[in-house]
Amino acid sequence: MFADVILPLPLDGVFTYSVPPSLEGQVRVGLRVSVPLGRNKTYVGIISHIHHQAPEGYAVKDILQVLDVEPILFDSQLRLWQWISDYYMSPIGEVYKAALPAGLKAEDGYRPKTETYIRLTPKFRNEQALHIALDMLQRADKQQKAFIDFLDLSMDNGSAIDCQLTRDELLNQGHSLPTITALVKRGLLETYEQEVGRLNHGGEPHLENIKPLSPVQQDAYNQIQFSWLKKNVALLHGVTSSGKTEIYIHLIRQALEQKKQVLYLLPEIALTVQIMQRLQHVFGNRLGIYHSKYSDAERVEIWQKQLSQNPYDVILGARSAVFLPFQNLGLVIIDEEHETSYKQQDPMPRYHARSTAIMLAQKFGAKTLLGTATPSLETYHNAKTGKYGLVELFQRYQGIELPEIQVVDIKDLQHRKMMRGPFSPLLLNKVREALERGEQAILFQNRRGYAPMIECKQCGWVPHCQHCDVSLTLHRNLNQLTCHYCGYTYQVPTECPACGCKELQTRGYGTEKIEAEVHDIFPEARIARMDLDTTRSRHAYERLISDFSAGRTNLLIGTQMISKGLDFDKVSVVGILNADTMLNYPDFRAYEHAFMMMAQVSGRAGRKGKRGLVILQTKSPDLPLIQQVVRNDYPAFYRSLIAERQQFHYPPYYRLVYVYLKHRQDALAETAGVELGSRLRQWFGGRVLGPDKPSVAKVKSLSIRKLVLKLEPGLNMGEVRKYLALAQQQMLQDKRYASLQIYYDVDPL
DSSP states (O other): OEEEEEOSSSOSSOEEEEOOGGGTTTOOTTOEEEEEETTTEEEEEEEEEEEOOOOSSSOOOBOOEEOOSSOSSOHHHHHHHHHHHHHTTOOHHHHHHHHSOGGGSSTTOOOOOEEEEEEEOGGGOSHHHHHHHHHHTTTOHHHHHHHHHHHHHHHHTSOSSSOOEEHHHHHTTTOOHHHHHHHHHTTSEEEEEEEOOOSOOOOSOOGGGOOOOOHHHHHHHHHHHHHHTTOSEEEEEEOTTSOHHHHHHHHHHHHHHTTOEEEEEOSOHHHHHHHHHHHHHHHGGGEEEEOTTSOHHHHHHHHHHHHSSSOOSEEEESGGGGGSOOSSEEEEEEETTTOGGGBOOSSSOOOBHHHHHHHHHHHHTOEEEEEESSOOHHHHHHHHTTSSEEEEEOSOGGGOOOOEEEEEEHHHHHHTTOOBTTBOHHHHHHHHHHHHTTOEEEEEOSOOSSBSEEEETTTOOOOBOSSSSSBOEEETTTTEEEOTTTOOEEEOOSSOTTTOOOOEEEESOOHHHHHHHHHHHOTTSOEEEESTTTOSSHHHHHHHHHHHHTTSOOEEEESGGGGSSOOOTTEEEEEEOOTHHHHSOSSTTHHHHHHHHHHHHHTTSSOSSSOOEEEEEESOTTOHHHHHHHHTOHHHHHHHHHHHHHHTTOTTTSEEEEEEEEESSHHHHHHHHHHHHHHHHHHHGGGEEEEEOOSSOEETTEEEEEEEEEEOTTSOHHHHHHHHHHHHHHHHTSGGGTTOEEEEEESOO
């Protein structure tokens, strides 16, 4: 008997091992096994196939140990892994590494959380023996008091004879650990460890808390159900604050009534805090949460619960939740489906959670709902051409108007010297008025740090990263320069190394500098900042959102994190400080991402009770895109871009594959790029563009070259992938390219 085993290594294919006779009755697909590789390495692999076909050409090693009694993967997961590996051109070992929590990838990596309990020893579990025990302790006052407190606490929990208390409960009564240890040594009490879950149990479900839908929402709900009769995927295109989440809740209830499980995906961990509270209010302990800010042990416990006979019915999570085990999936909701956060960038596999979740649903015959106020062009195109169902919801909940957007020409104001740093007079006046009325304001600046660069005032020298082709960002709070590509930090220079000038000035504005200037302008404001630097832990997210929701802070400064579906009742003014930083970017998706970002940020204004105001600052007020944002005219925005995409062979009309080459020697990266481009053109002809240097041409000391494949519909993608893999294999057989890295990004963002 032989077993094909997936190992957590960046190597294509599986490894075949023989099954010793002693283990033949234990092996099954989906079990973890310990296997040898090389001379002295062992790995934890997963059995993907069992057969009797001996491999040819090499001696097969034995499986060393079977680590599970029951599989930790279902067949549906293994099939999904294989699809991700094939489609995104990533070794299945990389999919394994991305999918499983770390505690399941090591033989001893996960330890259940335990707590120390205390109880009476067997010989003192009767009333007569308890009297004897109290007599024994007459001369040991501390021990006697601790023992009496133990009995009192036990009686509170029912009975002292068979009660179990945690040791901490007794310690909390003011007793010391040595006192409790002395009672154990006397043989009166005994301690033992008991496994306790890390998971939040959420209380009983309360489906009666589900709010009734408005007539407009009910109509959208009915349209979704109708569209699912013909197509398994539907797009709910609803403006911000139209009540999409309430529709989701009604759809989840329907799925649960049908005994089905639900996967609810969100693009950012920040969003899970608010949505989690809404869903727990209704679904209680039927809801599980899963994302990367949870500890590894918590993720292992959720994984194991999903394998059990009592799994969570609803999983709320970010991108990685698509990998969880599901037993009877009936509904997948992908909220804010347009978000780029759904695409994994580094490391491999570079999968898109939206596409992966649709494929997961397909394997279960489940329905999928994509929800957003600003659909991605690919999704909207699929809906308009009939591949997906389309349901539109253009009225805000309770009839609240969409925010008024006033455009400010900052180029003109700068010329007239009327700007105060990055702030126009109109923006400052409107923020001040909002704060005086007891309302809240949000300022959006999509750059973190204090300043994107510092510069010598005399000669123009700018510090760059030693390892990457980028300038360094100043973080004043940490008093350091940081590379946002490799994370390397540098001391802030006191003088210019080029000319010796001591006058170094900052250029541009990051959120940290915006925060500092806002403190000076509005000293009475209670200011918070939300960016990657202030939200590195799960609790930091929760605290920032909770404080702003409760009004403990009233002015929020943030990067794109604040654009993502957060719902605050009292926000009346939103300021977009500089729209041009999003527009002037060398990417064919720049306008698409800019429109989405501005529309989403604008949607944070005027959520409850009154119309909000958005101040949109730009040097290009007459740009058609700006006017489309002002009118919230998504159809016009779509029409303006879709013709351009078709003309220049971009998605959704063509499929893109980016090919990246990385090497420490720039010249060798260039040579390899030219050679690989030549090989690919033999098969793909004019569909291959490049090689070119990307806008950031060196990261982590590796020089980068990039090739682009534009592939028209109708091509056999299986054949395409076969030729790409062959080209990579041929290149790496050349000794010159032994340390060359080649990888593919399929459907890049």
